[in-house]
Amino acid sequence: MTSKILTANLLADGHVVYLDTDGNWSKWIETGQVATSDEAAENLTKAANLDVADGVIIAPYLIEVVGAAGSISPTEYREHLRANGPSIHPQFGYQAERSGE
Numbered sequence: 001m002t003s004k005i006l007t008a009n010l011l012a013d014g015h016v017v018y019l020d021t022d023g024n025w026s027k028w029i030e031t032g033q034v035a036t037s038d039e040a041a042e043n044l045t046k047a048a049n050l051d052v053a054d055g056v057i058i059a060p061y062l063i064e065v066v067g068a069a070g071s072i073s074p075t076e077y078r079e080h081l082r083a084n085g086p087s088i089h090p091q092f093g094y095q096a097e098r099s100g101e
Contacts, residue, residue, distance in 0.1 A: 006047075011098035020033055044062065
């Protein structure tokens with residue numbers, strides 16, 4: 001199985017988020033909990049479905065990634081845009097916060 005993490009959107013503000021290793025939702029893909037087995041991926045999905053029922057997130061799904069914690073990159077361009085913001089003007093969007101780090 002390829003490595004996967006779970007992504008969704010926050011219901012409150014629409015931000016793209018990733019389920020992290022503490023079971024919280026983070027807007028930074030690098031903090032995403034990586035599933036390397038079908039069972040681990042299923043557990044991530046079950047955890048996300050609880051937050052859907054509680055009205056925290058919407059539309060959770062698994063995405064394929066490469067790398068390890070702290071250096072995760074999505075394999076699909078669509079997910080790269082969701083994680084990193086606009087490709088033409090990276091200074092816009094909440095991802096611009098990283099320029100000050």
